[in-house]
Amino acid sequence: MKEIFNLKNLAYFTIMAMPLYIFRFSILGVPTNVFEILAIVSISLFFIRVVGSKIKLEGSKTYLMPIIMVLAGLLISALYNDAHQSGFGIIKSWFIIPIVFSWISLQLSEDRKDILKAMHGSAFLVACLSLLYFIAGETTFDGRLQAFYNSPNFLAMFLAPSIMIGVFLLKENKKIYSMTLSVMLVSLYLTQSYASWIAVFIAMILLLFLKKDLLKRNFILILMLIFILFFSLQKGTDKLNRFTNMEERSSAASRMMIWSSAMKIGLDNPAIGIGPGNFQNKYLEYQKYFPPYLEWAVPQPHNLFLAFWLQAGVLGIVGFLWILFLWFRKFIQKNEKQKEDYICLGIIIYIMVHGLFDTTYFKNDLAVIFWLIIFYYEKHLSQGDRCGEYFNRKCKTKA
Template sequence: MLKEKTIIQICIAVSVLFLPFAHLKVIILGIPLYSVEIPIVTALVVYLYGWWRGAFAPSTRIDVRNLLVLGAGLFFFGAALSFSLNPFSWTGLGMIKTWFVIPLIAVWLWLETKPDKREIELIVFVWLCVIGVVSLMSLGYLLQDILTFDGRLRAWYSSPNYLAFFVAPGIFFTHYFAFHPSVSGKKILQGFLLLTLLLLTMTLFLTHSYAVWASIAIAGCIFFFLDRAVFSWKKKGAIIFLFIAIVGIFIFFESGSEKWQAVSSLQERSSLSSRLMIWDVATKIISFHPLFGIGIGRFQEAYLSFQPYFPPYLEWAVPQPHNLYLALWLETGLVGLSGFVLLCTMWLKRLFTIQKSQSEDVSRRRLSALFISILSFSLLLGLIDTPFFKTDLAFIFWLLIALGTSLTEKQNNIE
């Protein structure tokens, strides 16, 4: 019979498998549960049963003196406080449940299982397989000529940028596993990784998401410099040169596209011009609600109500301000934004400690480099997009926090 720990980890892996279908939900006792949430609720039931049997000791990891815990707590508290101080909505309450409560339970459950490096890598590999399947299915939309009006691939996602963000971590995962000892000499695995990388590259190119491309390039350089598997500077230089060459090829083929012309010529109705206007509006809204924000899920409403302060909008349907940090300030207030910054800072500090420690084995250093790079990618992309305020994107953020934290657990001293 499977132990509670194994069942909980399987449930979390199933949630990762359900990420492409995160928008699907069922109603249970009047409460909507998304597909990625159902395995977490199941895992919680298993955990409570294990606690009843004495297999777990709750609250052992909830210590506000730990700055990582404090950051996560402030992030959640800021969202709850902003929600409570603004007009009530069931939609906003559901967002808090889906973007904070359930994912935080998942983080806690994952840490309670005390995963080892192999179990962490298994979740990462499942994540890579999911991304590969999404990429393959997305290319099926290309074969059916199902594209946006400007010829970009978005598959079943709400926008090409959304698809690109979901697929992007796979680039880092393929590099990580390509240099993994268990892959060395195994042609089937090597072929799988090469095929996956080609699928991901094609998908990313067809989304024409410049922000994602640039963020991958910068975060990729961070990964290559940190990764001990390609330790020599000559190898790192060669890989970075190849990476830059690929980006150059992308730009060469993209230079004649309608989107490229709109961006490079700064046309009045380009996506950049639209973003600049949205950022102006978001800043104006913040000036009216600087401390507690406007409440989670209310940006579209506030954006429309502030139209009299500006010329006619270039874009009217704007659920988020296309900037992660503006969005966090607006929807979670200064408390939530401060918590997010503290959480990410302390998380990165812990992982960089692994990087600097000469006593750490290469495999743990490589994993820390992988996680640092993916969070760096998200934070960079956050300058011009909002890679959090969706069911799957929020789950991905907290999953990354959980995986990175579990890697540092043996250093679980109070910061």
């Protein structure tokens, strides 16, 4: 029983419980949610054990400076723009807790592939529950599946990284991962999130060309068939017509208008930004500079890089780009790459490609996914000689 109820498994359970952030409440007036409580418990227990041990907190300094830049940019922008309540909440829930929890989860993991499996398991459970919503007829006004999320795109952004995990784990257990992938692909299709489909396709194609694999051609063929099938089934639908139609009120025209407004907002506030959580208000304020908006409820600018610039200023966007640069450098410098390395690369590529059309970070679960992948290559903490087991059982060092 002790092997089941340990800190490592609590971290895995918390990763699987990422979607529970939808259950929100307040403690002493501070907004929080179920996922945050689980993450805070994991973090607290981890550092309690660190204090009582000889472990040196020296294993993970690569991203320290750019993370400080991002947090400083967010804080300065929040203070300057009087976005105190929303700003501090975003810094806590979408940055500090995901960053610290993701880091300690990878420190606790003996086999880091288990982190990816926990992410995949969480997405599979969400996909199963989402299909129940669809069977019950719970879809958006235009027939898209969003389940318990605020948008079909949020559901798609959560499922997509785990679909790539499943593809690369197929060889380990074809029966299980074929089943989980099938459920997730059906759910992803029902979201009708075209940007997500395209981003997954691009990421997988790039990976399959980079990774030397005997099944490469078969995988590419299967991916192309799935991609073609997804869009062929959309032929004649209002969603596809709005997507391809470049007329004044098309989906593409709406997205262009949002980006134009976001760019003007950014150019008017280039250094400090507008503060985290302030885009909706600024977007409406800038209506006077544009023809009547096609969309009014726009909490984010539908672009990952614009979102960081607008909400964290120059410090934030430079820090974010620096983090990505450091991660890619680590990937390139690693000599013997394993399949999980390519999984991580695929997820980062997906986040960046889909991030050109949506904001693939500013949600609790998406933030955790991002940082789990970013910290994947970080060294474990040191306790004498390196050990394979941390905190869960006694760590035996060489004499």
